Amino acid sequence: xxxxxxxxxxxxxxxxxxxxxxxxxxxxxxxxxxxxxxxxxxxxxxxxxxxxxxxxxxxxxxxxxxxxxxxxxxxxxxxxxxxxxxxxxxxxxxxxxxxxxxxxxxxxxxxxxxxxxxxxxxxxxxxxxxxxxxxxxxxxxxxxxxxxxxxxxxxxxxxxxxxxxxxxxxxxxxxxxxxxxxxxxxxxxxxxxxxxxxxxxxxxxxxxxxxxxxxxxxxxxxxxxxxxxxxxxxxxxxxxxxxxxxxxxxxxxxxxxxxxxxxxxxxxxxxxxxxxxxxxxxxxxxxxxxxxxxxxxxxxxxxxxxxxxxxxxxxxxxxxxxxxxxxxxxxxxxxxxxxxxxxxxxxxxxxxxxxxxxxxxxxxxxxxxxxxxxxxxxxxxxxxxxxxxxxxxxxxxxxxxxxxxxxxxxxxxxxx
Numbered sequence: 001x002x003x004x005x006x007x008x009x010x011x012x013x014x015x016x017x018x019x020x021x022x023x024x025x026x027x028x029x030x031x032x033x034x035x036x037x038x039x040x041x042x043x044x045x046x047x048x049x050x051x052x053x054x055x056x057x058x059x060x061x062x063x064x065x066x067x068x069x070x071x072x073x074x075x076x077x078x079x080x081x082x083x084x085x086x087x088x089x090x091x092x093x094x095x096x097x098x099x100x101x102x103x104x105x106x107x108x109x110x111x112x113x114x115x116x117x118x119x120x121x122x123x124x125x126x127x128x129x130x131x132x133x134x135x136x137x138x139x140x141x142x143x144x145x146x147x148x149x150x151x152x153x154x155x156x157x158x159x160x161x162x163x164x165x166x167x168x169x170x171x172x173x174x175x176x177x178x179x180x181x182x183x184x185x186x187x188x189x190x191x192x193x194x195x196x197x198x199x200x201x202x203x204x205x206x207x208x209x210x211x212x213x214x215x216x217x218x219x220x221x222x223x224x225x226x227x228x229x230x231x232x233x234x235x236x237x238x239x240x241x242x243x244x245x246x247x248x249x250x251x252x253x254x255x256x257x258x259x260x261x262x263x264x265x266x267x268x269x270x271x272x273x274x275x276x277x278x279x280x281x282x283x284x285x286x287x288x289x290x291x292x293x294x295x296x297x298x299x300x301x302x303x304x305x306x307x308x309x310x311x312x313x314x315x316x317x318x319x320x321x322x323x324x325x326x327x328x329x330x331x332x333x334x335x336x337x338x339x340x341x342x343x344x345x346x347x348x349x350x351x352x353x354x355x356x357x358x359x360x361x362x363x364x365x366x367x368x369x370x371x372x373x374x375x376x377x378x379x380x381x382x383x384x385x386x387x388x389x390x391x392x393x394x395x396x397x398x399x400x401x402x403x404x405x406x407x408x409x410x411x412x413x414x415x416x
Contacts (some may be wrong), residue, residue, distance in 0.1 A: 108194040111317035116173040131187040134230040148179040167278040178299040178310030185305035191296040200317035212307040213252035225257035229309030245393035282352030348373040355387040
């Protein structure tokens with residue numbers, strides 16, 4: 001009977017913390033459990049004593065700061081501390097989790113469901129881990145299966161109400177990476193490995209990010225840049241080596257991380273939430289044609305569990321080619337293309353590059369234009385330099401030569 005009581009008490013501790021973790025970290029009096037019932041249950045067993053080695057890394061000062069925000073008696077606060085310690089140990093040693101061997105890649109024949117237009121995550125691998133370092137993206141005890149994601153349709157983010165869940169120019173769905181405004185200290189990863197071909201050699205990715213920055217100097221005493229919520233994008237080749245100029249990493253700012261926040265993030269009202277609206281980027285994968293590459297996105301809470309981070313993802317693949325009046329042109333600079341002698345023809349480069357610089361043979365009027373698309377009327381050779389993110393990255397160049405196809409004319413002979 002005594003053994004059964006012990007396991008009952010441990011179960012109650014676990015159930016209590018599950019409810020506790022769904023509320024604001026600084027308002028514990030709103031717990032889903034009745035306070036008097038909680039006190040009664042806690043007094044029926046002695047306080048648990050934990051091995052000191054198991055608690056290495058546990059920040060007891062910050063735990064007390066959080067607990068003192070509640071309205072509990074001192075002896076009851078000590079029980080709260082015991083619950084937090086036990087949950088820290090369970091998280092630290094990754095207890096009761098199914099581990100996924102993240103190095104085993106499921107290779108797709110080509111880009112698969114990049115925009116989540118099937119309404120699910122087919123083609124992608126979604127995992128989670130306990131964030132232990134926001135700069136190196138380390139997690140404790142590996143990546144495990146996760147349900148901390150959603151495939152969502154049009155609408156607004158429930159916290160950042162000015163942020164659309166689906167970008168303009170995107171499809172019908174996006175991936176919500178993470179579980180939104182929910183605490184837990186989890187990093188959530190979405191990745192896909194696919195074989196690069198000429199038809200999918202431009203990878204276009206759109207993303208929007210929300211990070212809850214810890215701004216209270218008294219409560220954020222351990223929130224350095226390694227602890228804050230973060231978002232990361234990375235591309236790797238078949239050997240696991242980083243592909244140059246593809247990485248993007250941002251961590252939320254704090255009193256101890258004043259260099260972490262990307263200046264393009266905007267504070268939402270007077271809250272501690274900062275967000276980056278939809279951004280579109282493209283990357284030229286032609287040097288990797290015939291090889292497998294891996295695309296990876298991570299959105300993470302802070303490692304102290306109280307400050308969440310999440311992101312929306314939408315991707316696509318296409319060939320590296322110009323298009324004329326909406327029709328893709330084969331990439332072959334030796335071939336002369338024809339265009340109709342209309343008032344104007346629309347020539348476009350692939351979307352998502354940082355900048356575009358056009359030129360026209362003979363120094364025509366197109367030279368120096370900087371839009372994704374240009375209007376052309378003259379037979380000439382047109383080229384565009386595409387700038388990718390990163391100041392030292394190689395800039396791909398596309399060009400085509402055009403001749404005019406004369407407008408048809410009709411000759412009529414009228415005989416009365």
